[in-house]
Amino acid sequence: MPRIAVEDNSRMSLRIRPDDKALLMRAVAYAHTDLTDFVLRTTMQAAKAVIAQAEHALLSERDSLRVLDALENPPAPNAKLLAAAHALPKQS
Secondary structure: OOOOOOOOOOOOOOOOOHHHHHHHHHHHHHHOOOHHHHHHHHHHHHHHHHHHHHHOOOOOHHHHHHHHHHHHOOOOOOHHHHHHHHHOOOOO
């Protein structure tokens, strides 16, 4: 049976194996907190780490210098770039 869409999007539900929930509850007891706080705190840290890793590029010194040089001394536009620029709609 399909679930009814909920307008309030502040809740999240998931299925979890009993042994996994027991492990979480054990950690919750050691952390002196509740399950919601524990799960949110740890998953938010993990989410931020994943996002940071995906959105930040680490460059070697050589590559960093090449990027800076390209920004300071951009190459002249080639024929394809010029054609694409001319094909754009005119802004008023």
